Amino acid sequence: MENKDLMRTIQVKFPRLSKGQKLIAEYILKHYDKAAFMTAAKLGVSVGVSESTVVRFANELGFTGYPKLQKALQEMIKNKLTTVQRIELSNDYISxxxxxxxxLKSDMENIRATLEKISYKTFDSVVNSLFGAKKIYIIGLRSSSALAEFLGFYLNLILDNVQVVAYGVSDIFEQMLNISEDDVVIGIGFPRYAIRTIEVLSFAQSRGAKVVAITDSLLSPLASKADFTLIAQSNMASFVDSLxxxxxxxxxxxxxxxxxEKDKISNTxxxxxxxxxxxxxxxxxxKENKFI
Known part of the structure; x- marks a missing residue:
């Protein structure tokens, strides 16, 4: 089911729902941003119905279980939440x-989900593309800038042809003026996606460069601009992005x-x-255990 059709589906099915399921539907239609991060049990308590009623409601909408409904709600809202809304949500489920x-449990779940979702074949293709690149550009803005700097620091020790593109004296596009089809651009971005990162990947694409996206979903606007996409889950209903x-x-x-590049790394x-x-x-x- 397309996320954009979820609310419409609830509205269409509403007349045929049971009394308890209608209470759930009404709550989600009014408070979908909060419901997206509630367990079935907590949603049931908030509405005044049993957990099993919540599960049956998800099935009635065409989902195989409540987690699938919850995932659809999260996908629908994660790009729309303001920082203030994230703070309000985090107060609801993290005291x-x-x-x-x-x-910590949320981060563990993100890593587990990433292990299941990421394509090993795509990962190997990305590694191969880096060795075939004349130059590697890395861009990650806002909260993703720390990831871009980290990746750039270590890759540059190994490959010597890496440039982290960031805001500075020169415009971002000026830093990529000579990009060509021989180059690779790695774009890093998670909700809420930085518009400039998306524009840079489009620019790289127009110049024939190979584009790699490190993002949270194949539905991400970065993925639509990429030749290769590495999926890493970053769900966190908070004002701090889970990276x-x-x-x-x-x-x-x-x-x-x-x-x-074992030998080169050893020498470096x-x-x-x-x-x-x-x-x-x-x-x-x-030897006397004193700092020198």
Whole structure:
């Protein structure tokens, strides 16, 4: 079922629903943003019906279970939530007392879902494309900028032809002025998607460059501009984006590239260790366990 048709489906089926199911339908139509992050049990309590009634309601709409209905609601709203709305939602399901456990469990679920969704074949194709690229551009704006910088830092130690594109003295498009079909652009973006990242991928596409998207869904606007899409789940009903699963995918990408360049990495880090020691980049301990 298309997400855009979900609310219409509820309205059409409403007259044929049972009394309890109508209460659920009315709640979702009015408070779909909150219902999207409620368990079947919690939704039942909020409406005043049993958990089994909620499950039957999902089945009545054509879903195989409540989780499928919940997923459809989340897909429908995740790009529309403002930061204020995210704060309100996080207050509903994560309290100050259970914040640590709630967030860690959510991140664990994101990694588990990513492991199931990501295409190993696509992952290998992305690695191959990086080795065939004349130059690699990486763009991730807003909250994704940390991911872009992390990926760029490590890839540049291995490949030497990596540029992280970001806001600065020159415009983003000026930084990519000489992009060609020999290059690869990696775009990183999660809800709410940064418009400029999408525009950059379109620009790269128009120049014939190979485009890689690291995003949360094949329905993402980044995916529509990409030759290869790596899916990493980032669901978090909060004002803070969950970037644990995307970072894990990026780690895997760095390691996969590094494994093909073992000798080069060994030489690079041997040289770096000498530089770090000479200039005291990292703290060291002497034999008496004192920092030097």
């Amino acid at each position: 100050q007392e259970n914040a640590l456990k709630g967030v 644990v699963a995307p970072l894990s995918v990026i780690n895997a990408l760095i390691i996969a590239v590094g494994l093909r 880090f041997t040289n770096l260790e000498e530089i770090w020691q000479e200039y005291g980049v990292y703290s060291l301990k002497d």
